[in-house]
Amino acid sequence: MTKKRQLLYLLALCVFSVYINGCTRSQKSKTEFIPGEIWYDTDGNPINAHGGGIMFYDGTYYWYGEFKGDSTYRLEWVTTWECWRADVGGVSCYSSKDLLNWKFEGVVLASTPNDSTSDLHPSQVIERPKVIYNEKVRKFVMWMHIESPDYEKAHAGVAVSDSPTGQFTYLGSFKPNGGDSRDQTIFKDDDGRAYHIYSSEWNKTMYIGLLNEEYTQHTGIYTRNFIDMSREAPAVFKHHNKYYMITSGCTGWDPNVAEIAVADSMLGEWKVLGNPCVGQNADSTFFAQGTFVLPVENKRDTYIAMFDRWNKTNLIDSRYVWLPLTFKKGNPVIKWQDKWKLD
C-alpha cells in the first residue's frame, strides 16, 4: 500500500468507528420503562439510587437515592430481625429530561470514611433521601432517615445545597418532635408549605409534621396518623386537591401488601382506601416497596409510582419498579406492566 492509500484507509476507519459508536450509543438510549430490569445510566453503569425520590427543577428531573456499597453483609449481633446492610456510600443524584435516560451527577452528599463519629460514616445507615427546593431562601433541602447499624437510632437528617447537584452540606440529625423517625419522605404543597412524613413510635404510628419556612426544622405542629397500624415507606402526592399516601407494612426487606389513604389536608385525617395494586402479585406489591410518587410535568393527571424491589442479600442489586398510577372511578390504581411508555 502506498503512503497515500494507507492514510485514506486510516481516515475511513476513523469515520466508520465514530459512526458505529454514535449508533451504539443512540441504540442504547432507553425508550420505555421495564420494571425490575437492571437500569443503566448514560455511562452504562447500573443506577445506584435506592429508596429515592425525584425533584423537578428548571426543566430537569433530579433523582436522589441511597448510594449503596457493593458488598452486603448481615449483622449477626442483631438478633431481633434479619439486619442485612451495605456500607453507606452517601446520596447519589442523577438527572434526566425524559425520565428514561439518567446521567450520573455524582454523590451529592458524601459519606465520611475518616470520621467514625459522623452520621455519614459508611458503617451507619442513610435511607430514603428526598429533596425539595425552597424558593424563599434559594436552597435545595434534603431530608433523610439516619440510623445506627442496628436501626435503633431513628433520627431524621437534614442537608442543604445551593445547587441541585450539590455538594450538600450536612446540618445534622435529631428526633423530630421528640420521637423516632425512621422511613420518611417530604412533601411540598402548592402553597409553599412543606411537611415531613415519618414512621414513629417504633414504626407503629405515622407522624406528619409541618416544616419551618426554611424547610430545615419542624415547627412543632404535627399529627399522629394510622395509629398502631405499623405502616412505613410513605409516598405522598396530590391529585385534584386531595392528598394521597401509599405506605407498606413493616416486614424488614421483605415485600408485603401496600395500602393507599386519602385526606383533604396533609395533616389528616387520613382514610384508608385499600391496596392500590391490582393483578398478579398485587398482594406483595409486585415484590417491591414504595418510595415516591412522581407527578409528570406538563402531563395532567399522569403519575409514576416508584418502588424498590429489595434484594436483601445483595442490596446494591435491588431493582427499580416504576409503574403508571391511574385513577379508575375516582380511585388510584397501579397495574403491573412488563414494559410501558409515558404516552
Ligand code: DGJ
Ligand atoms: C424497610 C424500610 O422501608 C427500608 O427502607 C429499610 O429500612 C428496611 N426496612 C430495612 O430492613
